Amino acid sequence: VDKILKNAPSVPPLSSAEADKTDEKEEKEIRQPVIDKIEVVESEEPLVEPIYPAEESVVESVQPKVEPVELEPEEK
Known part of the structure; x- marks a missing residue:
């Protein structure tokens, strides 16, 4: 480990200032x-x-078309 550290380029630590x-x-x-x-x-x-x-209102009132849906009882 010491050899690797010695071969590594020395980076001077930044001074706190x-x-x-x-x-x-x-x-x-x-x-x-x-x-x-x-x-x-x-x-x-x-x-x-x-x-x-x-001058004319562009949006026309739209009636939602909702058909009643009959739910079939689930058979278990």
Whole structure:
């Protein structure tokens, strides 16, 4: 086991100070409001056309067609 560890590339452990710095950076990036990243595009024409209510009601009342179903008693 000792030989394997000696042959492994040495990775210096991160000092706690360096780790703290990266954490602070990440926290600031995450806490930034998303609104800053969104560009507001102003145009004279509205992107969505206004919807006017239809003069005639499109939906007609539909009577559900339900036929009575006779249940046969189960034979055991």
